[in-house]
Amino acid sequence: MFDKILIANRGEIACRVIKTAQKMGIKTVAIYSDADKNALHVKMADEAVHIGPAPANQSYIVIDKVMDAIRQTGAQAVHPGYGFLSENSKFAEALQAEGVAFVGPPVGAIEAMGDKITSKKLAQEAGVSTVPGYMGLIEDADEAVKISNEVGYPVMIKASAGGGGKGMRVAYNDDEAREGFQSSKNEAASSFGDDRIFIEKFVTQPRHIEIQVLCDSHGNGIYLHERECSIQRRNQKVIEEAPSPFLDAATRKAMGEQAVALAQAVDYTSAGTVEFIVDGDRNFYFLEMNTRLQVEHPVTEMITGIDLVEQMIRIANGEALSIKQDDVQMNGWAMESRLYAEDPYRNFLPSIGRLTKYRPPAESVSDTCVVRNDTGVFEGGEISMYYDPMIAKLCTWGPTRDAAIAHMSDALDAFEIEGIGHNLPFLSAVMDHPRFVSGNITTAFIEEEYPEGFEGAVLSDAQLNKIAASCAAMYRVSEIRRSRISGRMDNHERKVGADWVVQIAGQDFPVRIDADKTGSNVTLNGQTLRIESEWVPGQTLAVVRVDDVPITLKVGKVAGGFQIRNRGADLKVFVRSPRAAELSKYMLEKLPPDTSKLLLCPMPGLIVKVDVAVGDEVQEGQTLCTVEAMKMENILRAERKAVVSKINAVAGDSLAVDEVIMEFE
Known part of the structure; x- marks a missing residue:
């Protein structure tokens, strides 16, 4: 077995590979750019080599620099993760020439599967169903x-x-x-x-379902069942699960056998994925083969118990698979949510900055629930504009699909992130969406269910009642604390009122609180809910038992109440005395400033190009400028006809969110 492996990647996948290598007793080498000198993968590895400036095309994907790091450290093998050099045949050839093992696909398989036309022809020759x-x-x-x-x-x-x-x-x-x-x-x-x-x-009612394969250099190949990846936005996967709620045993077997046949037809070795598009009648068609490890591999590991990274390392070491097809079990259900640094309320624009708070739910393993969080960041770390915006992959497992979804919903509620925009509310909303829960999904799910973008989840009346009652009880605790600190009273129990009005989501909930030593009975809307919690003022996460059923609330401060996040909804909750609630209707709402004549930078990024000049008359839809952030170019267009009166930025400028790029008459 190898003594030392270099991981030619960064972020969560580098950390993921390091964990398995450490478990196997293999030393690890990290590589890092200027932007990643304090990154988590650098801290986790046994050694780390600096390879250049922040942009990936000057560091992580420069083959010569990676090869220099290999020579410096004496690494015997390289795991490329995914992205960057993971499917670069020239990199694989350079390693081969150096006598270094590539923990990834062979050169021939990379080239054959890297071209969609060639790969489809090869699939047809291998007897794989094609569109x-x-x-x-x-x-x-x-x-x-x-x-x-x-x-x-x-x-x-x-x-x-x-x-x-x-x-x-x-x-x-x-x-x-x-x-x-x-x-x-x-x-x-x-x-x-x-x-x-x-x-x-073009396949109608399409579902994106992929088969995980493992092949060694001794002619052995197996499939590890499927993953459903139909929840996509702009052709990028957001939520994955294993197995698929749609496949039956016969279709699963046929897809798996065809996937292995294709892999063996191109002499593939390692852990790869054959992707299929599946129609409403379970007809399946080859889409492409990803010869590298997939982002969503954890859900396969969770239902099979097989460590894919370990298998990749063993295959690269020349070992034969110790697992036969009949050994591959399918136990329970797993979900993966991709947590991105992007703002769902601003059309999912990338967000960068410091993670002032990063507290994922605790990882755990039991017979009924598993919580796993693959990440490459830490509290206080920076989310850079130079790389993919993924923060973490939150995964849960349960004995059934409903259980896996419930565990994911709870885990998302317990995930604390502050300092940047993030898509936690959107992920929570999808988990609670009736169509997703039913399994009736296609690749068009997001555009069909959120055609105008995401504006927050709409909670049921029952859930609002629970939140209102919880916030009333929490506010009472805060009032008691304030009374004690101020020294205004000796017997605070008598002075803090029992009648309040909770204002939430445009509704008023008159409530009455009857407290005892272990909790409160909160009466609202004709029902009484038992509220118990150990929350104290200042805590940003509250686990509240409502009629002995726990809910988790992300808690922030606002004057006279709380900022609450739960199940994909961001809510301002005010708790007021009946008289204050009555008077609140006369309070003027502060209106946001008028920005209709300004082009604001929608995200922190680099101005790549400005396409207009002062005095130009622009038409609706006309390109104004291009902003680059997190490996993506974003074209900003005119919303209406106007004349450019001032330009405040030029190509090469780095701007913060909402900085004014140009002004109009």
Whole structure:
């Protein structure tokens, strides 16, 4: 076995690999850029090598710099994680030439599966079900229209070298096929330097389901069941689960066997994933093969009990698989939520800054519940603009799907993050969504259920009652504390009132509190709820038992009440005396400033390009400038016709959120 492995990555996946290597008794080497000198993966590794400036194209993906780090430390193997160099055939070749083992795919498999046209042809030859379409070179828009008619609308027009949703269009008629072909071709050329386009049938009611495979260099291959990855936003996965709530045993077996057949057809070794699109009738079609470890691999580990990183290391060491197909069990259900540094209330724009608070729920393992959090950050650390905005992957396991969802909902409620925007409320809202809970999901779930963007979850009346009663009891505790500190009374129990009005979500809840030594009976809306909690003022997380059922509230301060987050809803909750509540209707609401004539920077980022000048008349939808943040370029467009009166930023400027880029007459 290897004595030392270098991890050619950063963040949560680097930390994840280090944990398994340490468990196996293998020393680890981290690499880091200027931005990551204090990163968690650097602290966890036995050694760390600095490899350059913050931008990845000057550090993490510069093959020569990674090779220098390998030579400096004497690492015998390299685990690439995912992203960066994980599917770079030149990197794999450089390692091979140096005599260093690559804990990843062989060069041939990388090249064969890295091109969508080639991979589909190989899949067809291996007997894998593929989407009807045309894989040849398409000369022009007229030919694209002809092929689209032969395949049958709707069709998907895709870039051969594409990924991340770029170079992809859906066409329902000839005009859309003509326009989509040209748009995809242009986008593919600019994004990948490869403008080859192919056309295939667009699958309706699509679900994204993928099969995990393990193959060694001795001809052995197995599949570790499936993952459902249909909850996606802009073709990026958000929530994954294993197994799928949609597949039956026969479909699972057929997909698994075809996935292994494809992997072996390209002499694949390591832990890879064959992705399929599945229609409403359980017809499945090959989408692509990711030859590297997937982001969502933990849910497979949780239902099978197999450490995929350990298997990758053993395969790279030349060992034969010790697991047979019949050994692979499927125990319970697992969920994964991707926690991103992005603001769901601002169209999921990236957010950067210092994590002033980062307190994930405690990891735990029992016969009925597992909570796992794969992360690469820590409280006080910085979220950089240079890398992917993922903060953590929160995973839960339960004996059933309903149990796994319930554990995830509780874990999300208990996750404390402050200092940056984050998508915790959105993840919670999805977990509680009736359609998700039912398992009736497709890849269009988010755009169908949140067509206008995310504005917070709407809680049921029953949940609002619980929160109102809890906040009333908590406010009473705060009032008692204030009375004691001020020294205004000797017998505070007699002075703190029993009647209050809780104002929440535009509703008034008159409540009466009858307290005893262990809790309070809170009466509202004709019902009495028993409230018990050990919360004390100043704590930012409250676990409250309502009629002996626990709920977790994220608690912040506002004058006269609390800022509460629960189940995807962010709520201001005011607790007032009946007279103060009556008078509150006369309080003027402070209106936000008028920014209609300003272009504000929507996120902390770098101005890449300014497309207009002072005095220009711009039209609705016209490009104004481009802002880069977290590996993504964001084009800012005019919302209406206007004249540019002032420009405050130029290309190369780094701006904070809401800084004024330009002004209009």
